[in-house]
Amino acid sequence: MxxxxxxxxxxxxxxxxxxxxxxxxxxxxxxxxxxxxxxxxxxxxxxxxxxxxxxxxxxxxxxxxxxxxxxxxxxxxxxxxxxxxxxxxxxxxxxxxxxxxxxxxxxxxxxxxxxxxxxxxxxxxxxxxxxxxxxxxxxxxxxxxxxxxxxxxxxxxxxxxxxxxxxxxxxxxxxxxxxxxxxxxxxxxxxxITAGRKVADQFHYSLKVDNGMLTGIVPNLKGFRIYGLIVKKDGTRIDLKAGMTIKTKIPDIKHMVFMVFIPGKGEAVASYVYKEFPKLTRINDMIR
Structure with missing residues (x-):
């Protein structure tokens, strides 16, 4: 002992x-x-x-x-x-x-x-x-x-x-x-998760609402796989790809999802949902 x-x-x-x-x-x-x-x-x-x-x-x-x-x-x-x-x-x-x-x-x-x-x-x-x-x-x-x-x-x-x-x-x-x-x-x-949250923060802080438009930049970082989409009220969707620039009319958006994956992990290491527009409030979907 x-x-x-x-x-x-x-x-x-x-x-x-x-x-x-x-x-x-x-x-x-x-x-x-x-x-x-x-x-x-x-x-x-x-x-x-x-x-x-x-x-x-x-x-x-x-x-x-x-x-x-x-x-x-x-x-x-x-x-x-x-x-x-x-x-x-x-x-x-x-x-x-x-x-x-x-x-x-x-x-x-x-x-x-x-x-x-x-x-x-x-x-x-x-x-x-x-x-x-x-x-x-x-x-x-x-x-x-x-x-x-x-x-x-x-x-x-x-x-x-x-x-x-x-x-x-x-x-x-x-x-x-x-x-x-x-x-x-x-x-x-x-x-x-620590790294994934930083990637998600980079995306979040790039988002802007101006003149009825949502703009932002999807990060393009080595070692991460990004999955995201904007679902419109008419049922159509915009897939968010690494490096792309977002420019979408706010009244058209129903909700937006942003997820980060790393090699070897089946589950996302960051996952957020945006449901309140023009507010940019996000919900951490991993701890609901």
Missing amino acids: KKQVNTLLVASLLVTGISVSTFSPAAHAQAAVVGVKSDYQNHQYKDAIDYVLEKRVMWKYADGTFKPNTQMTQGQLLTSLVAVMQLKEKAPVAQLPVGHWAKDVYEKAHKKGILAGITIDPNRLVTKEEAALIVNNAWKPYRGGIWPGITNYQHLISRGILPKVWGQTPESPFLRAEGAQVFKFLHIEYNG
Whole structure:
């Protein structure tokens, strides 16, 4: 337990940017240990484990192993989420005393609303349902809440974030290898959503209403696929293509849609609907 706590301390410090060079032996948890063979080389989630280690959103133990089949703790899970989301702002967490290794991570998670419905216990071994609740809390501002009539665990499976495993239930242990799979997905999606919103903002701020006309420019940026359309009141439509200039009479417009996709993601990373003209109010269609 002491070794695990030391390792998690290092993970927390790495997230917060504090130097860990004076800590031993856990100070070298991220580095490969000479003579230690990888304990996940043949694991089905090897690519995901390599990814999260490279992106520094999960870490090895002090002995150089990843322990893919070890059940994750609540503290480990939150430390990785804070790293994925690059959280900075904090809100007090009275349940953890000053100086507790996990206090910084938990306060950042609390500020973002991630601790809703959670019993705070950094050393608690989490089930799949408990892990899914934490992940869904974190992702609510980006994808909205879980779909009606299903559990948090089922929601992760439905979205393709966590593969369904025969015989597993919401109360089954949430393993570190599964965590790697989830955090790889979330890291890619979080960065995609952040970039996609910037593209959508570029489009939004190009829009102008003048003399009864809507004008604007559809961004043409490498690495993004734009889908958009203007639906007119007579039922016709104008497809919005990258680089095109918009010039349409306001009274003719029923609504307008603007979406951004990135390679490897089936779901849009930004999606907005405009329904109020001549106002340019937009609705984030991903979190309705």
